[in-house]
Amino acid sequence: MEREVIDREFISRLRDIVGSEGILTGDDVHARNPGVFMSRIEASILVRPSTTAQVSQVLRLCHEARQPVVVQGGMSGWVRATQSRRGDLILSLERMNAIEEIDLANRTATVQAGVVLEAFQDRLEQDGLIFALDLGGRGSCQLGGNASTNAGGVRVIRYGMMREQVLGVEAVLADGRVVSSLNRMIKNNTGYDLKQLFIGSEGTLGVITRLVLRLRERPSSSNTAMVCADRFEQIAGLLRHMDGALGGQLSAFEMLDNSFYTLNTKEGRHTPPLPTDKPYYAIIEALGANQARDSELFEQALETAFERGLASDAVIARSERERDAIWAIREDLEHVVRDFRPFYAFDISVPVGAMEGYMAQVKARLAARWSAGAIAFLGHVGDGNLHIAIGAGGPEDRETVEACVYEPLAGYAGSVSAEHGIGLEKKAWFPISRSRDERFVMQIIKRALDPHSILNPGKIFDLEPAAQS
Amino acid sequence: MEREVIDREFISRLRDIVGSEGILTGDDVHARNPGVFMSRIEASILVRPSTTAQVSQVLRLCHEARQPVVVQGGMSGWVRATQSRRGDLILSLERMNAIEEIDLANRTATVQAGVVLEAFQDRLEQDGLIFALDLGGRGSCQLGGNASTNAGGVRVIRYGMMREQVLGVEAVLADGRVVSSLNRMIKNNTGYDLKQLFIGSEGTLGVITRLVLRLRERPSSSNTAMVCADRFEQIAGLLRHMDGALGGQLSAFEMLDNSFYTLNTKEGRHTPPLPTDKPYYAIIEALGANQARDSELFEQALETAFERGLASDAVIARSERERDAIWAIREDLEHVVRDFRPFYAFDISVPVGAMEGYMAQVKARLAARWSAGAIAFLGHVGDGNLHIAIGAGGPEDRETVEACVYEPLAGYAGSVSAEHGIGLEKKAWFPISRSRDERFVMQIIKRALDPHSILNPGKIFDLEPAAQS
Numbered sequence: 001m002e003r004e005v006i007d008r009e010f011i012s013r014l015r016d017i018v019g020s021e022g023i024l025t026g027d028d029v030h031a032r033n034p035g036v037f038m039s040r041i042e043a044s045i046l047v048r049p050s051t052t053a054q055v056s057q058v059l060r061l062c063h064e065a066r067q068p069v070v071v072q073g074g075m076s077g078w079v080r081a082t083q084s085r086r087g088d089l090i091l092s093l094e095r096m097n098a099i100e101e102i103d104l105a106n107r108t109a110t111v112q113a114g115v116v117l118e119a120f121q122d123r124l125e126q127d128g129l130i131f132a133l134d135l136g137g138r139g140s141c142q143l144g145g146n147a148s149t150n151a152g153g154v155r156v157i158r159y160g161m162m163r164e165q166v167l168g169v170e171a172v173l174a175d176g177r178v179v180s181s182l183n184r185m186i187k188n189n190t191g192y193d194l195k196q197l198f199i200g201s202e203g204t205l206g207v208i209t210r211l212v213l214r215l216r217e218r219p220s221s222s223n224t225a226m227v228c229a230d231r232f233e234q235i236a237g238l239l240r241h242m243d244g245a246l247g248g249q250l251s252a253f254e255m256l257d258n259s260f261y262t263l264n265t266k267e268g269r270h271t272p273p274l275p276t277d278k279p280y281y282a283i284i285e286a287l288g289a290n291q292a293r294d295s296e297l298f299e300q301a302l303e304t305a306f307e308r309g310l311a312s313d314a315v316i317a318r319s320e321r322e323r324d325a326i327w328a329i330r331e332d333l334e335h336v337v338r339d340f341r342p343f344y345a346f347d348i349s350v351p352v353g354a355m356e357g358y359m360a361q362v363k364a365r366l367a368a369r370w371s372a373g374a375i376a377f378l379g380h381v382g383d384g385n386l387h388i389a390i391g392a393g394g395p396e397d398r399e400t401v402e403a404c405v406y407e408p409l410a411g412y413a414g415s416v417s418a419e420h421g422i423g424l425e426k427k428a429w430f431p432i433s434r435s436r437d438e439r440f441v442m443q444i445i446k447r448a449l450d451p452h453s454i455l456n457p458g459k460i461f462d463l464e465p466a467a468q469s
Numbered sequence: 470m471e472r473e474v475i476d477r478e479f480i481s482r483l484r485d486i487v488g489s490e491g492i493l494t495g496d497d498v499h500a501r502n503p504g505v506f507m508s509r510i511e512a513s514i515l516v517r518p519s520t521t522a523q524v525s526q527v528l529r530l531c532h533e534a535r536q537p538v539v540v541q542g543g544m545s546g547w548v549r550a551t552q553s554r555r556g557d558l559i560l561s562l563e564r565m566n567a568i569e570e571i572d573l574a575n576r577t578a579t580v581q582a583g584v585v586l587e588a589f590q591d592r593l594e595q596d597g598l599i600f601a602l603d604l605g606g607r608g609s610c611q612l613g614g615n616a617s618t619n620a621g622g623v624r625v626i627r628y629g630m631m632r633e634q635v636l637g638v639e640a641v642l643a644d645g646r647v648v649s650s651l652n653r654m655i656k657n658n659t660g661y662d663l664k665q666l667f668i669g670s671e672g673t674l675g676v677i678t679r680l681v682l683r684l685r686e687r688p689s690s691s692n693t694a695m696v697c698a699d700r701f702e703q704i705a706g707l708l709r710h711m712d713g714a715l716g717g718q719l720s721a722f723e724m725l726d727n728s729f730y731t732l733n734t735k736e737g738r739h740t741p742p743l744p745t746d747k748p749y750y751a752i753i754e755a756l757g758a759n760q761a762r763d764s765e766l767f768e769q770a771l772e773t774a775f776e777r778g779l780a781s782d783a784v785i786a787r788s789e790r791e792r793d794a795i796w797a798i799r800e801d802l803e804h805v806v807r808d809f810r811p812f813y814a815f816d817i818s819v820p821v822g823a824m825e826g827y828m829a830q831v832k833a834r835l836a837a838r839w840s841a842g843a844i845a846f847l848g849h850v851g852d853g854n855l856h857i858a859i860g861a862g863g864p865e866d867r868e869t870v871e872a873c874v875y876e877p878l879a880g881y882a883g884s885v886s887a888e889h890g891i892g893l894e895k896k897a898w899f900p901i902s903r904s905r906d907e908r909f910v911m912q913i914i915k916r917a918l919d920p921h922s923i924l925n926p927g928k929i930f931d932l933e934p935a936a937q938s
Contacts, residue, residue, distance in 0.1 A: 105705045105822035106853065128713065150658050158717075161656065164633065179906050185818040185853035187630065187887035189619050189669055190895075190902040191929050192911045196665035200658055217713035236574045244597070244686035247758030248627075248717030289716030290766060297762060349654040353574035384575065384654035418656035426659075433659040437648050441918070442661045448917035449910070460660050 006045055006087060010065060014047055017057045022048045022095070029090065035075035035082055037425065043070065043084035050095045052170060052178060052209040059207065059454075060176030062089060066452050071203040073145025074116065076137030078347070079423030081149065081202045081459050091207060093144055099123055100210070107215040108167060108184050113144025113208050129215040132159035144208045150200030152419030157382035158251040158287070159216065161419070162199065168212030169195035173205075174450035184212050197445070202421050203456040205449050219251075219287035223298035224317040226326045227305075228278035232356040235280050238310040239352070239382055242284055245301035249294065252285035253382040254330055257359075260376035260389070263335055270329045273315045282381070283330055330378070340374050340391025344398065346405045349384040349418035358412050359386070365404040366392055385418040406432055422460045430461060475514050475556060479534060483516055486526045491517045491564070498559065504544035504551055506894065512539065512553035519564045521639060521647060521678040528676065528923075529645030531558060535921050540672040542614025543585065545606030547816070548892030550618065550671045550928050560676060562613055568592055569679070576684040577636060577653050582613025582677050598684040601628035613677045619669030621888030626851035627720040627756070628685065630888070631668065637681030638664035642674075643919035653681050666914070671890050672925040674918050688720075688756035692767040693786040695795045697747035698779075701825040704749050707779040708821070708851055711753055714770035718763065721754035722851040723799055726828075729845035729858070732804055739798045742784045751850070752799055799847070809843050809860025813867070815874045818853040818887035827881050828855070834873040835861055854887040875901055891929045899930060 015023055024032075024046040034041050049055045062069050070084045071091045084090055097114035104127060111120065118138040121131055133146060135153030145151075147169065151162045159165070168183035181194050198206045229235050235255055243250045261281045265272035274281065284302075288294035298316070305311045317323035337343050350358045359377055366373045373392030379385060390401055406416050406429045416422075416429045431439065443463055446453070453463060484492055493501075493515040503510050518524045531538050539553045540560045553559055565581035568589060572578070573596060580589065587607040590600055602615060604622035614620075616638065620631045628634070637652035650663050667675045698704050704724055712719045730750045734741035743750065757763035767785070774780045786792035806812050819827045828846055835842045842861030848854060859870055875885050875898045885891075885898045900908070912932055915922070922932060 103820060103822055104709075106820040107709070108820070150662075152656055152658075156655065160629075160633070163662070164629070173910070177906055177909070179910050180904060181907055182882070183884070184820045184882060185884055185887065186625065187621055187818050187849070187852045187854045188884040188902070189621075189886045189888055189890045190884050190899060191891060191908070192670050192674075192914060193619075193632070193665060193668070194907060194910055196662060197914075199662070201661050205661075217709065219716060220713075221716065240573075240576070240686065244689070245758050247688060247690065247756070247763065287716070289714050290769075293762060293766060294716065297759060300759075349656050351572060351575040351577070351653045353572055380656075383656045385656045413651070413653060415652070415654055415657040415659050417658045418654070419658055421658045422660060430659060433657070435649060437646055438650055438663060439660070440646070441642070441648050441663055444917050445661060445666075445914070448913050 006067070006089065010067070011045065013061060014058060017061070018047055018049050018054050022050065022054070024048070033075045035080070036078050037080055038083050041084055041090070042086050043088040043090045044086070046090040046092055048092050048095045052172065055091070055172045055207055055209055056176045056178050058091065059172050059174060062454050063175045063452060066454060068454050068457050070456055071148070071207050073148070074137060074141035076141045077145070077149060077423065078420045079417070079425035081421055081423030081456070083424055093142065093209065096209065102127065103184070106184060109213045109215055110182065111143055111211050111213060113142060113210060115143045117141050117143060117146060124215065128218050130218045131165065131213060132216050133162050133165055143211055143213070147199050147208050147211055148201065148203050149421045152383070152385070154380070155251055156380065157253055163196070165214050166195060166199055166211055167214050169198050169208055170210035171198045171206035171208045174452065174455050179206065182210060182212050186214070197449070200421070202423060202459055204446060204459055205455065207455070219289065221288040221291040221294040222323070223286045223295055224323040224326055225284050225298070225302060225314055226273050227282045227284060227311045227314040228274045229280040229282070230278060230312050232280060234310050234312070235282055235381060236352050237308070238282065238305055241305050241308065241310055242301055245304060246286050246297065249286040249288045250284070251287040252283065253380070254283040255377070255379040255381045256281040256283070256330060257377040259374070260336065260378055261329065263339060263376065264329050264332055269335060270332065271325065273326060274313050278312060283326055336376060336389045340389055342391065342393070342395050344390040344401050346388040346390070347418050347420045348386055348388065348405065348409060348414055348416060350386070350409065350412045350414035352381060352384055354412040354414070355379070355381070355384070355386065358408055358414065361408040362388065362405055365408065366390065369393070369400060369404065383418070402429065409433065424459060427460065475536070475558065479536070480514065482530060483527060486530070487516055487518050487523050491519065491523070493517070502544045504549070505547050506549055507552050510553055510559070511555050512557040512559045513555070515559040515561055517561050517564045521641065524560070524641045524676055524678050525645045525647050527560065528641050528643060531923050532644045532921060536923060537926050538923050539925055540617070540676050542617070543606060543610035545610045546614070546618060546892065547889045548886070548894035550890055550892030550925070552893055562611065562678065565678065571596065572653070575653060578682045578684055579651065580612055580680050580682060582611060582679060584612045586610050586612060586615060593684065597687050599687045600634065600682060601685050602631050602634055612680055612682070616668050616677050616680055617670065617672050618890045621852070621854070623849070624720055625849060626722055632665070634683050635664060635668055635680055636683050638667050638677055639679035640667045640675035640677045643921065643924050648675070651679060651681050655683070666918070669890070671892060671928055673915060673928055674924065676924070688758065690757040690760040690763040691792070692755045692764055693792040693795055694753050694767070694771060694783055695742050696751045696753060696780045696783040697743045698749045698751070699747060699781050701749060703779050703781070704751055704850060705821050706777070707751065707774055710774050710777065710779055711770055714773060715755050715766065718755035718757045719753070720756040721752065722849070723752040724846070724848040724850045725750040725752070725799060726846040728843070729805065729847055730798065732808060732845060733798050733801055738804060739801065740794065742795060743782050747781060752795055805845060805858045809858055811860065811862070811864050813859040813870050815857040815859070816887050816889045817855055817857065817874065817878060817883055817885060819855070819878065819881045819883035821850060821853055823881040823883070824848070824850070824853070824855065827877055827883065830877040831857065831874055834877065835859065838862070838869060838873065852887070871898065878902065893928060896929065
């Protein structure tokens with residue numbers, strides 16, 4: 001149900017709750033950052049509460065008035081989960097940005113949802129701790145958004161996704177009820193683990209207002225290598241071998257295929273540290289506590305890998321400059337975005353053992369349709385996560401390109417979204433990864449917690465009339 | 470709603486589904502292992518399906534007939550979550566005990582819920598992998614039960630609880646609907662993470678039939694030490710220091726108080742490796758990949774701990790025999806169970822920074838009531854988890870003793886159950902750890918997924934009429 005306008009009396013009641021500084025309207029809303037893949041914010045009212053009590057009152061009002069609400073965070077998501085329609089009310093937690101407490105003995109932090117990830121990471125420097133989540137959007141994304149999208153990133157193989165970093169959640173339900181589950185312990189088996197409902201549900205089940213986050217000791221050593229391989233099974237074997245041989249230190253295992261590696265190392269773009277004729281490359285990183293000892297361990301592990309035929313060639317970074325040069329080949333997306341025209345990007349996951357077959361199938365489908373189509377695979381192999389870049393067809397061919405990537409996933413029980421979520425962008429492909437019964441249960445939960453469906457309606461899935469017991 | 474009997478026609482319909490070998494009745498049921506703190510199985514019918522389809526058909530029948538169902542696993546739980554009443558139907562997955570697949574490249578296993586933990590661990594030996602969950606009940610507990618209770622154990626500090634080991638779940642809802650979410654990837658952000666509903670909900674939201682579990686590389690080095698301290702803040706500081714200095718290897722950090730240490734080392738019970746006059750002792754264990762190198766790292770880390778005043782004395786195990794001798798002091802519960810009369814045992818958690826204050830408060834409360842009362846604290850300090858042994862009063866004083874332990878938790882936002890769950894045993898104290906609003910949301914979820922409340926009714930909480938939107 002889309003609304004055309006929000007009436008004045010409703011706005012005046014909102015103002016009573018959050019004050020004048022808590023409301024933006026009209027062009028002050030339309031002119032804000034619309035986010036990735038969105039051209040303009042359509043909604044014309046944005047509410048910025050400064051306390052959980054205000055969030056609760058605003059939602060109670062919206063619940064009674066059947067007013068749709070879209071929660072926005074740092075606007076760095078890739079699936080249009082924060083897209084608004086004309087009559088929507090946008091809720092932003094940007095004024096709730098306090099780091100309320102850092103408990104050193106317990107290694108936890110209590111934060112408000114609007115805290116920016118990077119600001120939080122910086123604050124922890126002085127205490128020798130880290131927050132293990134890290135991703136490209138760190139400068140703008142907010143911890144509440146990280147939780148509601150279950151963000152991933154580059155250290156998942158070692159520390160897990162955002163879900164694993166969250167010990168407690170305070171959330172406000174659609175009807176304004178505040179569910180404060182600000183648990184601070186690693187172990188707490190007292191009834192249902194309610195925080196799991198709010199993590200990764202993209203703002204459709206509740207509004208996260210505060211979080212208790214787990215902190216980790218800051219690693220003090222780092223080792224990085226780039227390896228190349230002639231066969232994919234070497235890559236899969238190398239992952240297992242290095243994980244075992246590094247005894248808990250493995251922090252990244254990133255695959256680059258020949259297409260991506262040569263694209264980024266041709267014409268002086270980056271100096272290729274290894275020959276450019278191998279089908280697979282991998283960047284391996286270990287984080288530990290003792291540089292001299294860990295470097296020895298790392299070299300020894302790589303040597304054993306050679307003896308076992310798990311790598312064809314390798315180079316170890318001998319300085320911070322060399323390490324940065326290796327990572328730059330992985331992180332530089334400028335050339336692929338410019339050379340691949342039109343540029344399509346995907347984020348999927350499949351079991352490691354199925355990865356080679358899946359990649360071949362996508363390539364074959366694409367080549368059958370566009371013989372000159374370009375494709376490159378980049379992967380957090382350790383997590384089963386592949387990012388795919390495609391340059392083929394025209395802008396009108398999006399659906400056909402998507403079909404090449406998503407349809408083969410069904411045969412491998414893969415996921416159409418490893419870390420980005422569903423939002424609106426992947427909604428059409430959602431049934432590939434979740435069965436009718438799974439979607440049915442999601443709808444039961446949605447109806448139970450948000451009976452008027454005011455929270456981010458239409459995101460992830462549409463409610464069907466059948467979802468009644 | 471308790472039933473007195475199950476009628477013959479119903480039993481005959483059950484027999485049509487599971488066959489004669491799938492049904493036990495009368496004394497064949499009553500004579501089975503009743504489980505911890507339970508004297509006899511009251512129910513007189515037990516159904517043992519051999520497939521998910523059979524579980525589904527049985528539950529559909531029960532749903533239609535409003536027949537209460539209690540799922541039983543290995544019966545090693547401590548909170549009577551599997552206790553049955555006279556008219557209940559018991560569902561056991563003991564015949565669904567196949568390890569269906571071990572995927573070496575992906576490091577996952579697909580198992581049926583009735584597989585016994587130890588059998589699974591043993592099966593993995595040959596592949597150089599481990600299943601990271603380990604606990605005392607390994608010889609009888611089943612993986613389905615481990616999931617439905619979110620089991621913890623001795624390696625949580627390194628690998629997390631059962632929840633972190635589960636990638637996918639197949640579960641049957643109360644109405645027989647099969648929700649197959651057998652995801653095999655570490656990253657899969659496609660809609661709500663439904664498996665979280667079934668993990669830790671003690672059989673009240675669905676019956677887990679199959680699981681996809683995450684496997685890890687088997688560590689090949691091990692180092693163990695026992696340390697003593699004069700002040701609790703040394704213990705808390707030592708935990709942080711060792712975790713950082715061991716660069717990912719720390720796998721156990723167990724505290725013993727003076728009461729427990731002296732009880733187990735007096736009269737030749739175990740040889741005390743350290744003086745017996747210190748208030749706190751800790752066992753520290755690291756698992757890595759290179760024995761020589763890791764031993765050096767371990768010793769260096771302990772040396773630095775001394776320099777920083779984080780330990781008063783320490784002994785490092787130089788052989789497997791010495792390591793076992795250290796662990797035996799922690800694991801031997803025979804003396805405390807025999808000497809503490811009557812014996813009460815508790816499993817709670819509090820933030821590490823609050824632990825000292827909490828322990829003092831419990832001791833004071835107990836001493837105020839029973840001046841000769843005995844108490845000992847044992848802790849997975851790294852997880853905020855304390856096990857408490859008390860010998861005080863008589864068998865009729867259970868509630869008073871429980872009040873000494875549980876009531877002070879409220880002031881520290883602690884948990885009345887770190888790893889054991891609620892079941893019936895802790896139901897009265899559940900509101901200390903979960904607010905009215907949290908309990909309300911749990912009831913909303915329960916009603917949405919099990920509208921006739923046939924699954925393990927009355928466990929964890931009772932449904933209140935108020936839990937309607």
